[in-house]
Amino acid sequence: MANAAAHAVEDGVEAPAKRDFLKILTVSAGAVALGATAWPFIDALNPTTAELAVSNPIIEVGGIAPNTGLRVMWLGQPIYIRKLTPQQIADNQAVVPSSLPDPADYTDRVKPGYESFVVVVGLNTGISCELLGNSPTDPRGPLDGWTCPCDGSIYDPLGRVRSGPAPKNLAIPRFTFLNATQIQLG
Amino acid sequence: MKLGISAAALLAAFLAFGSAAYAEDTLSPLHWQSQGTFGSYDQAALQRGFLVYQTACASCHSANALHYRDLTALGLTTEQVADITASIKLDNRPATLDDRLISALPKSQAAAAFGGAVPPDLSNIVAARPKGTEYIYNLLTGYQAPPADVTLMAKHYYNAAYPGNQIAMPAPLTDNAVTYADGTKATTAQEASDVAAFLTWASDPNLDARKQIGLRAVIFLIFLTLLAIATKRKIWRDVA
Amino acid sequence: MSDQTKSWLDSRLPLAACFRAQVCDKPLPANRPYLSALGTLITGTLIFLMLSGAVLSAYYVASDHGAYNSIQFIMRNVNDGWLIRSFHATGTTMLFAAVYLAIFHALITGAYRLPGELVWGLKLAFLLLMMLVGYLGYAMQDGAVSHWSLHDVTLAGAGLSSFPGNISNWVLGGPAGHGTLGHVAMMHGLLTFIALGVLVLHYYAKQAVAPVAKKTVPLHPYYTSHHFVAVSVYVLLFAVLVFFAPHLGENPLNAAPANPLLVPAVMTPPWYLLPAAAVTHALPGTEGGIVAFFAAFAVLFAMPWLDRSDPRSEPGFLYKLLVVILGLDVIALGMTAAAGPSTINAILMIIFIGWYFLHFLVLTPLVTARESK
Numbered sequence: 115m116a117n118a119a120a121h122a123v124e125d126g127v128e129a130p131a132k133r134d135f136l137k138i139l140t141v142s143a144g145a146v147a148l149g150a151t152a153w154p155f156i157d158a159l160n161p162t163t164a165e166l167a168v169s170n171p172i173i174e175v176g177g178i179a180p181n182t183g184l185r186v187m188w189l190g191q192p193i194y195i196r197k198l199t200p201q202q203i204a205d206n207q208a209v210v211p212s213s214l215p216d217p218a219d220y221t222d223r224v225k226p227g228y229e230s231f232v233v234v235v236g237l238n239t240g241i242s243c244e245l246l247g248n249s250p251t252d253p254r255g256p257l258d259g260w261t262c263p264c265d266g267s268i269y270d271p272l273g274r275v276r277s278g279p280a281p282k283n284l285a286i287p288r289f290t291f292l293n294a295t296q297i298q299l300g
Numbered sequence: 301m302k303l304g305i306s307a308a309a310l311l312a313a314f315l316a317f318g319s320a321a322y323a324e325d326t327l328s329p330l331h332w333q334s335q336g337t338f339g340s341y342d343q344a345a346l347q348r349g350f351l352v353y354q355t356a357c358a359s360c361h362s363a364n365a366l367h368y369r370d371l372t373a374l375g376l377t378t379e380q381v382a383d384i385t386a387s388i389k390l391d392n393r394p395a396t397l398d399d400r401l402i403s404a405l406p407k408s409q410a411a412a413a414f415g416g417a418v419p420p421d422l423s424n425i426v427a428a429r430p431k432g433t434e435y436i437y438n439l440l441t442g443y444q445a446p447p448a449d450v451t452l453m454a455k456h457y458y459n460a461a462y463p464g465n466q467i468a469m470p471a472p473l474t475d476n477a478v479t480y481a482d483g484t485k486a487t488t489a490q491e492a493s494d495v496a497a498f499l500t501w502a503s504d505p506n507l508d509a510r511k512q513i514g515l516r517a518v519i520f521l522i523f524l525t526l527l528a529i530a531t532k533r534k535i536w537r538d539v540a
Numbered sequence: 541m542s543d544q545t546k547s548w549l550d551s552r553l554p555l556a557a558c559f560r561a562q563v564c565d566k567p568l569p570a571n572r573p574y575l576s577a578l579g580t581l582i583t584g585t586l587i588f589l590m591l592s593g594a595v596l597s598a599y600y601v602a603s604d605h606g607a608y609n610s611i612q613f614i615m616r617n618v619n620d621g622w623l624i625r626s627f628h629a630t631g632t633t634m635l636f637a638a639v640y641l642a643i644f645h646a647l648i649t650g651a652y653r654l655p656g657e658l659v660w661g662l663k664l665a666f667l668l669l670m671m672l673v674g675y676l677g678y679a680m681q682d683g684a685v686s687h688w689s690l691h692d693v694t695l696a697g698a699g700l701s702s703f704p705g706n707i708s709n710w711v712l713g714g715p716a717g718h719g720t721l722g723h724v725a726m727m728h729g730l731l732t733f734i735a736l737g738v739l740v741l742h743y744y745a746k747q748a749v750a751p752v753a754k755k756t757v758p759l760h761p762y763y764t765s766h767h768f769v770a771v772s773v774y775v776l777l778f779a780v781l782v783f784f785a786p787h788l789g790e791n792p793l794n795a796a797p798a799n800p801l802l803v804p805a806v807m808t809p810p811w812y813l814l815p816a817a818a819v820t821h822a823l824p825g826t827e828g829g830i831v832a833f834f835a836a837f838a839v840l841f842a843m844p845w846l847d848r849s850d851p852r853s854e855p856g857f858l859y860k861l862l863v864v865i866l867g868l869d870v871i872a873l874g875m876t877a878a879a880g881p882s883t884i885n886a887i888l889m890i891i892f893i894g895w896y897f898l899h900f901l902v903l904t905p906l907v908t909a910r911e912s913k
Contacts, residue, residue: 136534140527142766147524147775150517154620154627158595162617165397167369337784365612420796424612427787428684428796503795506615506622513623514783521779525772532765539570539757 118158169300175231176295183248185236188299193287194236194248194260194273195297202258203230212287215275216283223272228291234273235287238262245269260284266296325497327489332433332497338515340508341501345373348480349498352376352491354388356472357422360410362403363502367422369397373505374498415455417468426496426503433500435461440492443471564760569753572763576640583739584771585635585772590732592628600680602725604718607682608797626786626833632674633789634778639667645842648863653851655749657844662742664840669735671816674790676728678794683719685791687798689807692826696721777848807882814874821877822893832893839900846904849912856911859904866899 136188142174161169171188175195183196198206203220223233236245240262247260247269249258255261259270267278274283289299325332325345333342350371353363365468368388371381378397385395390402403410403419411418426432442461444450456466473488473495501507550557599618601610613622625760643663646652679690692711713719765797779903781788787795789811802902809817820829839846849855873892876885 136527136531140524140531140768141519143524144529148521154623155591155595158621158624159621160619162599162613162619162621164613164617223778365609365616370616413840424795424797428794430791430792432792494850509624510626510786514779517779517783518776521772521776525769525776527705528765529767532769535761539762 139159170299172292172296172298174295177299178231180230182250185248186299188287191287192236192244193299194232194234194245196232196234196248196271198230198232203300205269206272209270215277216281218272218274218283220272223274223286225291228294231287231291231297232272233289233297234284236260236284238264238267238280239275239282239284240265240267240278245284315481323495326495330434330437330493332493332500334497334500334507335433337513340496340511344482345494346374346498346501347376348478348482348484348490349494349501350498351478351480352473352495353422353498354384355478356491357495359400359404360419360472361422362470363401363423364421366401366502367397368395368399368401374501414468419469422499422502424503426500428503432503436496436499437492439467440471440473440495441489477482564758566759567753567756568759568763570755570757570762572766574766574770575641575645577774578638578645579739579743579768580767580835581774582635582638582642583736584640585631586732586736586739588632589628589635591737592624592631593636593729593732595624595728596628597725600725600785602680602722604682604721606724607680607721611681623782626782628677630778630782630786630788632677632810633781633812634774635670636674638774639663639670640812643667644863644867647866648855649859650847650849650851650855650859652843653847653849654844655851659742659745659749660844661841662738662745664837666735666738666742668837669731669738672809673731673735674812676724676731678813679724680721680728681794682798683794684796684798684802685794685804685807686809687800688803690720690724692807746851792865808878808880811874811878815870818873818877818889819893822889836896839891839897843900843904848898848905848909853912857908859907859911860901862899862907866896869899880912 142268151300169189171186173184173186173195175184175197178195179196180197180199181202183194186193186195186284207220207274209220220229224230236248238245242262243262243264245260246263247254253261255268256269257270258274259268259276260271261268262278262280264277267280268276269284270276272283274287275281287299291297324344332345333339360510368381368385369378370386372378377386381397385397387398388395401423405413405419426436429435438461439459442459443460444460446458446465450458450459450465453466456468457470458465459467463465473491475488476486477488477491478486484490546556549555587910596614599610599614599621601607614625616622618624630828632696646660676836679686679693682690710723717797791808791810795809808814815832816836822834823829851857871893873889873896876889876892879885
């Protein structure tokens, strides 16, 4: 360093230990201040209260009569909630999964303890049309489930694809049962 | 350095004292606890103020930026707020926690009812008027008989606090317009003071957090500044 | 990092060594005042404003109907949104305070004289840019006052549309003004980056003409610890304002949403634009206002040549006194703008503006020529 010689003062005059302590304290206090200032910038990018209010809605399902369904919009997608009749449950428990285009057991499609409720995203898995069959007056297809008005795919009441161009079973959204009459999405 | 530390301790003691000086909103002297440099909201006054707003103002004015769920900040539990919303009807259904505080009167009808004057949204009214809290109080208690030399415009009332003194809003408060659950006497002045406190909160709901964080930040930064000065002096000691 | 990797890295990419040589060991005069930290403070604040502005822009909606409500959303629903906005607003206040102080300091010490004329010009360019950025940010709020202020400026802009290529349309988005806020937001951000570039130029220009010091100390640890004191005091002041006076120098009426049917009687801008606002009211008409505004800046730019003294001499007492009076004059001018229109105010305004031009065009040449004899 050519300039170093020009410096009137050089480092290391002070007893090192004492100076270090004060320096470390000052630098760490500065780092704390910097960190505390940075936090609100990051926190502001977390979901807002308004966002949270719509992203985890609680839905009343106690009032759904057997063989009827509910349609709610959640994050831009139609969510179908259907309550099955004992007959539908028995019929579908008897189906052998390996005989299906997209094999799935009854227990894969429902939550333990709440076997009569089916919760699915109501969009066909082939071309993405909204399915018919949530209300009893809609065409439900031969299996009493859902049908696609666009490509003719047929689903059973558990949302498993049974025939038609669609390759996959209906998607199941993230949700939990809070109690026997309420579910929370997300 | 020593002097600095004792100065910081003194300041901290002063701050603690300053914030404890007033424990609630009072009418005489007219004082809102939130107005001191370190003052926070008087939650009992805010709850009374919401009752006044809901009973005497909401028929004409909205507070659109607020949701009912925000009322938990007044010290109410979610269940208590849910009880309140259940009793408020919007378009033939009860309000929910996620509804905004809208007014019962659509804008077009309001303009017709008050000769073109539209009742403004009250969410931000305290921030939007110089000395907003006092102004609301003075406005609501400022209705008088007009002086002899003043001719009132049609559908206008004389108000000492309103700029120009002629306002299209009829006096909204009377004694006992509400019944307070905490037994406070519902005089017009009391109602005005409480609703002014509520609207102050509506304009600045983060005041309590702001001052709390601020106090800690400032004390920490005083400490940091003292450290910085000490370090600098030590490093520069050898430079003549 | 082991010594081996360190020496490998140093031989391939000598960043650390370069940083040590260029920054840490940089020789600086041993007697600089705390005010020499102003450059650091201004640059730091500008970057802080860019960061807080970036976070705000995640939620701000630049449209006629969306702007006001999106700011309410930031204040009430975004996590710590009120704090970020307060950072942004108060940061602006701190920045202008520091810039005005730097300009005043350069005036009173005669630092604008040759060979400092380019440094001085870049300082003024930065102030000019920040005034534009500050105004645009104020307009972005679309409050009851700033809405109408922007409306007036838009009309003035329409009057200037004879400029080649329709400059005003590019800036304002067309005569109906539906796209205006979007354009305003874009300019607000873009000009900030240009201002940062001006700061960089200012830094190097200042290096080029810095006098050779007799006695120097290395930047680190001497000026790092020195500036750390200045930064701590500045941040302390900043925090007091953020948490205890978040709306300092703002016009409360602007906190209400814009009312398209109600033009406010007094359009008071934020404090840092008050003197400039007064100057734009000095000549009749919006075009007159623009001419007056640029004339006020022109005399500042001309200072290196209006000053007749020997650049190496210390400014005289009378000159310094006049600069202090000028500072008070500018503050008083701002106060007349805040007070709103009245006959006395209009007269005072003319007097204060008259003194401003008198100071630069007559008093400065006379006094500096006499005092340097």
